[in-house]
Amino acid sequence: MPISQHETQIPLHLWTVEDYHRMAEVGILSPDQPVELIAGQIIRKMSPQGTPHATAITLTRLLLEDNLRQQVLVRTQLPVTLSDRSEPEPDVAVVMPDVLRYLDHHPHPSEIYLIIEVADRTLNTDCGIKAKDYANSEIQEYWVLNLKRRQLHVFREPTPQGYQQEIILAENDRISPLQFPHLSIEVTQMLPPR
Template sequence: MQNSETTLQLRLWTVEDYHRMAEAGIFGAEERVELLEGKIIWMVAKGTAHRSAVGRTDYLIKNKLGERAWVSIQDPIRLNERSEPEPDIAVVKIDQLDYADHHPTPSEVYLVIEVADSSLKLDCEIKAKAYSQAGISDYWVLDVVSRQLYVFREPSPEGYQSRSILAEDKAIAPLHFPDVEILVLEMLPPVISNL
């Protein structure tokens, strides 16, 4: 009896393959992609609430941390040889060369924040697992639709062992900067009344 189920053999890409494709012009200038677990993922178009939340969070964290860390927006971090996502915000160690010779790696990352308007499932499941397996100790997903913050901590190969959801009126401190209190509301776009 023939097995009707077929197993597909996928070709998983390395970070080096991905860089060579970009250098060869395989991706158009307007195309936004990232490499996650060996797969090239199309990045979802960003809405105005997403853009506002990224800008507000970037400004807030830079002001609160000052010269204690480097804050990058939608720049690559290299998790391993098959994953190089571009998180909305990454708080990383200061590098004297400003990362001119490499992208930040997990040992250089303090905090990763993804902003979700239409990407909540991707951010809370697939990306969370990739960040956890890489050892990112503090991962947040700011949900601009439900106006709450998902906090993932205690990474393991199976996924984060600690997960919590904070309402917009709650505060949190990054693991590596316990003296820095951030209100979830400060990261979210303002609510616009139609009155």
């Protein structure tokens, strides 16, 4: 329902990463609560995770690790710090190598090559608020693996308003990550078998 001229919108309080961590420290957010901070909003992650979702994450991680070896570190469902208002936990983050590099911080946008989300029930969030947040943070390439339609949404050319390029690939299409053009991936390699 549209807001009339006489109604006012209530301002939304946006949380910072510091607020988010403090809420966890004092017990407002418990360690077993499936949440992440996206663009200043605490978003509940879908749970429980289904087996196709878990299988797709594992297939994607192994594919990238096997083909990129020492060139990258592949992190799964671990935080990345995009800004002082965003600390999502993407399904897969391909980042600069050396696990000890991240001893005192989560990867920042300048250390991230590619972020991948696996969507079974989260497609709108992944292609909406998350895509805008990743683009605003200058993540050069963002993929959303749509399990239901067996497609890959590829987002490139980030701007503060969102990604300028989005292409949708079918399961038999191939893609090369921008940072690793020598690697050709068939979308079906990331998908659980039918």
